[in-house]
Amino acid sequence: MPLxxxxxxxxxxxQLQALDEEDALGREGTAPVTLEQDSVGRLSRIDAMQxxxxxxxxxxxxxxxRRQVEAALQRIETGEFGYCINCGEEIAEARLxxxxxxxxxxTCAGGG
Incomplete structure (x- = not known):
């Protein structure tokens, strides 16, 4: 049965909801690394920066x-979902x- x-x-x-949840969990990890030389050694700071x-x-x-998912939702709205954006051929069901x-x-994803 086709998708x-x-x-x-x-x-x-x-997928968008899962990305939103991951974003919420990941916000703390992107905070700036502060330099507290008395409590954080140099290696610990390097580790925090990594x-x-x-x-x-x-x-x-x-x-x-998120951009890919939003573009796919737009293709659904315009009736272009399931067709390759490069050549216009149908995308294989298993791939979708x-x-x-x-x-x-x-074919287009492989550069050929």
Missing amino acids: SPDTARVLLKA MQAMALAQQRRRASQ RNNPAIATCV
Whole structure:
């Protein structure tokens, strides 16, 4: 059974909710690292800075995913959902079920 736009919409909105929850959990990790030399040694500060960098990278990944999900929701609204944004061919059902936010067919995603 093909992935209907209604089913895709539900899955995509669930993805947005999950991203919002991850954002809420990740806010603390992106806070600036303060220099408290008396209580935090140099290695501890470096470790905190690395953790901050990882949290910022995760935040950027979530923002990118959010844009993809929002674009997929827009494609549903315009009737273009399920078609490759590059070549216009249908995107394989299994590919859409795996990730309803996907915008390209396998051929175009592979660069070919």
